[in-house]
Amino acid sequence: MQYHAVLKKMKTELNDEVQYYLDVENDFLNLNQLLDKEIEFSFEGYQCLCCGKEKKIFRQGFCYECFYKSAAVGDWIMKPELSTAHLGIEDRDLEFEQGVQLKPHIVYLALSSNVKVGVTRKTQIPTRWIDQGATKAIEIVEVPNRYLAGITEVALKDHVADKTSWQKMLKNEVSDADLIEEREKLKSFIPEEAQDYFLANNGKITEMNYPVLKYPTKIKTLNLEKAHVYSGKLKGIKGQYLLFEDNTVFNVRNSEGYKVIITIK
Structure with missing residues (x-):
């Protein structure tokens, strides 16, 4: 199963266990249901969350110009x-x-x-x-x-x-x-x-109780801009991070504005 998305911070819902949702292609993907599944992220480019243009992200999902002009930042x-x-x-x-x-x-x-x-x-x-x-x-x-x-x-x-x-x-x-x-x-x-x-x-x-099957023992941060492609088994979600079996952690919020293809294997 494959999804195209411009990354935004995950939406959440407080239940007995925090529920996480990712905005993809006019729909929401419930990430809790993907625990113990192999997920691949492929970096495809940028899209500013303010002006919508395909310009390099500067900070917080905004291009350089929008970051210094928008009242939201x-x-x-x-x-x-x-x-x-x-x-x-x-x-x-x-x-x-x-x-x-x-x-x-x-x-x-x-x-x-x-x-x-x-x-x-x-x-x-x-x-x-x-x-x-x-x-x-x-x-x-x-x-x-x-x-x-x-x-x-x-x-x-x-x-x-x-x-x-x-x-x-x-x-x-x-x-x-x-x-x-x-x-x-x-x-x-x-x-x-x-x-x-x-x-x-x-x-x-x-x-707050988080959907985590296994916490990382060492931290390896994923920078999609550099790696371009990453695949790993999802073992947990906490804060705005996805936690993978190989101790890789992916800060979704820090990657706002990145265009990606998400493949559920």
Whole structure:
């Protein structure tokens, strides 16, 4: 069975086991059903996810020109504290920025390799946690805009990590931690502007179980742009990674905008 696709990050659904779907040829391929099957990826070229042109991908699925013009990849995406839509100040496209920044945002703790603090729009929970390969997560504050979430994250990351060790996450080397206890430790460090948004009554921990038959013991990353063709037996899916029997891992999200042929053997 063969599919043509322009790679985009896998869509997910939180059930007893996280379900993964890949956008292919106006359809969705359920990847959970492909565990223990041989899959071949063949690199065919590029297609910018913004302008749709067959131009070399620069970052995040965008060509060079779109990456530096599109409002969807402004600096405030990676650094929420730089958000200015709440002040009516435009970065690249104020209407777009207001549509994203002026929505409820969550600052959270997630456990993927270690405990980390992060920010996401409320509508992106639990998608954001799954994309990071978190096994557990808990909300800290819910604020009305991205700026408040950003300054809260900046304050808290002086006391807890804001990065995940992706290698440990993929090997399932996850530290043990009480997220409720960790959240309480951080409460006093929340900026004054966001203190009233602390979710005092939220003790709910969300757990994620991933479809993995075997975790890699060593990590070999697949760069389709260099390899052009790769074939391997799928043994698991975690975060935005496909895990193969030979310890090869493929970061689908890092390959957005790549045109590929996927062959299920």
